[in-house]
Amino acid sequence: MSAAIELTGITKRFPGVVANDDVNLTVEQGEIHAICGENGAGKSTLMKILYGMQGADEGTMKINGEVVDFTSPTDAIDCGIGMVHQHFMLADQLTVLENVILGAEPTLTGGRLDFKKAETHLREVADEYGLTVDVHQMIETLEVGERQRVEIIKVLYRGAEILILDEPTAVLVPQEVEALFENMRELKASGTTILFIDHKLDEVLKISDSITVLRHGKTVASLKNEGVTAHELAELMVGSELPTPATTSSTVTDEVALRLSGVTVLNEANRPVASNINLAIRKGEIVGIAGVEGNGQGDLVDAIIGTTQISSGTIELLGNDITYESVRKRREAGVAYVPEDRQHEGLLLSSPLWENAALGHQTQAPFGSNWWLNRDGARRQTEAIRQQFDVRTPNIDVAAHALSGGNQQKLIIGRELTSNPDVLIAAHPTRGIDVGAQAAVWDDIRAARRNGLATLLISADLDELIGLSDTIVVILRGEFVATLSPDEVTPRDLGAYMTGAALQNGGVA
Amino acid sequence: MRTYALSLAAPVGAFVLTVIVSTLALLAFGSNPVEAYGDMLSHASKLETQVDILNRATPFYLSAVAAAIGFRMNLFNIGVEGQYLVAFLFAAQIGGLISLPQVLHILVIMLVAMAVGSLYAGLAGILKTARGVNEVISTIMLNSIAVGGLLAWLQQEWQAEQGEAFTSTTLGTNPIDESGLFPTINGLLEIFTRDIGQGKQLTGMLLIAILVGVLYNLLLNRTRFGFDLRASGINPFAARAGGIPPKRMVLAAMMLSGAVAGLIGVVELADRGKFPPDPIQGLGFQGIAVALLGRNNPGGMAFAALLFAFLDVSSGVLDSTGAASREIAVIMQGVVLLTAVVAYGVANRLRERDEASEAAEALLAEREVVPA
Known part of the structure; x- marks a missing residue:
């Protein structure tokens, strides 16, 4: 039997970058095949080519032994390929059934929708692959893991036999990952071929039959998952020793830099999204907040930065009450901020780098004063940030959008740390950046910690959280439910706390 | 390169x-295109036509800068039209009531015009910051209120005392003393050219418009406020996280825009000497077009204002030559x-x-x- 997917010599060039350089990939029928590599290694481009979203410049694609040439995803779907994107494409206000049939609706005469037929077919598909869903539930009421299952069903409903999953575990907590893997095994048992992208190596080793590693757009290895270790895989991905987030000896002092007392934040509907939060971060200390996204950590960050007003409680910076101060006053007083979404809240994408470096510090030397913007000072400082934080750019006059994600992040980290802050609020500081940049960011935060910076770290990367933090607090539905020591906790335990499972069972052993 | x-x-x-x-x-x-373009260009090559073009470009430019201040922070002040008309009327009425030495008189009139334009634009700013009303909607409505309501009412209230001879020339607010009219600057131009004929007068507000352009450039690129303004326009979320107060910026940009709009009223006042029953309308909308064409750039808008003024003025000759409409x-x-x-x-x-x-x-x- 011929291979399900056979890609030979795939090359794709973008202006100035070769995203895929002579990539070869063979996926056998009915196997789970993992593709791993750093961000920017060319995984997504390869998947886009395979799914017909982009055309390759060179190379041939064979699906089930036949040479194909996709010009759109429709061609790929016709060939039995289905893709589940990292960001779900579901309509919140529609039911599971409506979402699944959207775009492939069976109709009766006169164009009326044949819901009965649709539901029957959906149930057949769900039963065949052992995927359980309530077809009449509204998407907005579903958990992330369930939404993902709906996405998978949607693809199978359209007759997909080859499934592409783009970083499926990125949005899931460990328990949901287990459920996903269980589903994947059932799919495999029913004869589906699965191609999945991931860079969490333990997951790759756990679920896949074969692994292809990409680095800098090239295939560096294609191997069976037999006797391979995570360490070997990591070295293949990075091409060198893998950096770890672990901090060295404690630098925690006795002086409290940031203190939150009884802080409660209400949303527009007057519901508490963070209730009665008490937190003290000392100089030289990193406090990590673990929590499933949307449990109030974002609102807490906004409250500390000052973009959200708190309804009760106080916030103190070095003993000074800043509860009612403006964002600008807080920043001038020494609060630095690395936002969760750098493009949304951190950068002026169409502005030159030196203006981006000035943002948030434009009222202070060397960037400016209350009245004037100091262009020369700002440029000098940006040049210094570029060198010290290794921002790879042709010059400081290019617009921020021209930089890669990792370099954008290094610029932001540099901008926030060179202002010598007392407190750093770092929300997902290494999200979506490659391993090299990630290591640089960790180093920067560790160096600042040694110099007495008090850091609040929010991260979905539990290894990062455990590795960097001096203390970890778990937030669940707007409340701190546990304080843990990173020395004694595993990502699995943390996951249990984050979902509340550990609390119901009376804690983890 | x-x-x-x-x-x-x-x-x-x-x-x-x-x-x-x-x-x-x-x-x-x-x-015949060749004939039409030829007529326009030869008309525009006359000094007197050029004076007309500059006179026309002056309010265009001020109007464009007013619009551009808003555009730079993604704030669409469609209300320049209403702002300059209301400013024109108030400046005319107050300027007509007082008599002061020349410099002071002009200064008071300019300040009144800028303050009124600024406050009228500020209404839209307050509506946006306090109630979240979109400024496009509110400024369009304020335009209608200005033209259909305020002006219609106040023009009657402030109609100058009618003497024996009631003619159309006596309609409008009290004429302003010579001391309150911004002087014309024919002399300045005549240094470089021959004497200007046909009784054409080059408005001195041209110099103010140039000054406004220079200040606009300085404000945007050299001041902290200008940086805040641009940052808010490019990415309001990043601006807010960077400590730029969004509401204060909306209000400040709106009022600054209105103040510049008010200066258009001063240009017209210098030309007409009072608020006439038929004030020129549409300059606010032309300004939006000029700002768009000039990419909100001080130099680009100057070029665009001149181009629009050239097309407006030089096409006037086509009616008499009959080369085209x-x-x-x-x-x-x-x-x-x-x-x-x-x-x-x-x-x-x-x-x-x-x-x-x-x-x-x-x-x-x-x-x-x-x-x-």
Whole structure:
């Protein structure tokens, strides 16, 4: 039997970058095949080519032994390929059934929708692959893991036999990952071929039959998952020793830099999204907040930065009450901020780098004063940030959008740390950046910690959280439910706390 | 090098397209394009016509700067129209009631106009910051309130005392003393040229418009406020996280825009000497077009204001020569605006792509030097 997917010599060039350089990939029928590599290694481009979203410049694609040439995803779907994107494409206000049939609706005469037929077919598909869903539930009421299952069903409903999953575990907590893997095994048992992208190596080793590693757009290895270790895989991905987030000896002092007392934040509907939060971060200390996204950590960050007003409680910076101060006053007083979404809240994408470096510090030397913007000072400082934080750019006059994600992040980290802050609020500081940049960011935060910076770290990367933090607090539905020591906790335990499972069972052993 | 070529290509491309389209339009109406363009250019080559063009470009430019201040922070002040009309009326009425030494008189009138324009625009700012009303809606409505309500009512209230002879020339507010009229600057131009004939007067507000352009440039690029303004326009969320107070910026930008709009009233007042029953309308909307064409750039808007004024004024001659209908100017203004927006859009995209590949190349080059 011929291979399900056979890609030979795939090359794709973008202006100035070769995203895929002579990539070869063979996926056998009915196997789970993992593709791993750093961000920017060319995984997504390869998947886009395979799914017909982009055309390759060179190379041939064979699906089930036949040479194909996709010009759109429709061609790929016709060939039995289905893709589940990292960001779900579901309509919140529609039911599971409506979402699944959207775009492939069976109709009766006169164009009326044949819901009965649709539901029957959906149930057949769900039963065949052992995927359980309530077809009449509204998407907005579903958990992330369930939404993902709906996405998978949607693809199978359209007759997909080859499934592409783009970083499926990125949005899931460990328990949901287990459920996903269980589903994947059932799919495999029913004869589906699965191609999945991931860079969490333990997951790759756990679920896949074969692994292809990409680095800098090239295939560096294609191997069976037999006797391979995570360490070997990591070295293949990075091409060198893998950096770890672990901090060295404690630098925690006795002086409290940031203190939150009884802080409660209400949303527009007057519901508490963070209730009665008490937190003290000392100089030289990193406090990590673990929590499933949307449990109030974002609102807490906004409250500390000052973009959200708190309804009760106080916030103190070095003993000074800043509860009612403006964002600008807080920043001038020494609060630095690395936002969760750098493009949304951190950068002026169409502005030159030196203006981006000035943002948030434009009222202070060397960037400016209350009245004037100091262009020369700002440029000098940006040049210094570029060198010290290794921002790879042709010059400081290019617009921020021209930089890669990792370099954008290094610029932001540099901008926030060179202002010598007392407190750093770092929300997902290494999200979506490659391993090299990630290591640089960790180093920067560790160096600042040694110099007495008090850091609040929010991260979905539990290894990062455990590795960097001096203390970890778990937030669940707007409340701190546990304080843990990173020395004694595993990502699995943390996951249990984050979902509340550990609390119901009376804690983890 | 390529970057410069690109920034030149856009206006040149827009110009060529405009000429092609208007030539086709002229041909379609059975006019001779060569004759029509020839008449317009020869008319514009006269000194007196040039004075007219400058007089027309002055309010266009002020109006464009007023609109651009808002545009730079994604705030669409469509209300320049209403703001300058209300400012014109108040400045005329107050200027007509007082008599002061010249410099002081003019200064008071200018301050009144700017304050009134600023406050009227501020209403839209307050509506937006306090109640979240979109400024496009509120300024459009404030325009209607200004023209249909305030002006209609106050024009009657403030109608100058009628003497024995009630004629159309006595309608309007009390005429302002000579001391309150911004002086004309024929002398300044005549240093370089022959004497200006036909009783044409070059408005002194031209100098104020140039000053406003210089200050606008300084404000945007050199001041902290200007940086805050631009940052808020490019990414309001990043601006807020960077400590820029969003509401205060909306109000400040709106009021600043209105203050500049108020100066248009001073230009008109200097020309008419009072608030007439038939004040010129539509300058606010022309300003939006000029700002768009000039890309909110002080120099670009000056060029655009001159171009629009040239088309307006020089097309006037077509009626008398009969080479074409003067409405061809309106077509050309519309077409140049459309083509410019498209051409700049394309040039921008090309430049962004260039920048991205340049940055990527820098990264690749570095990788080759230091192999991982």
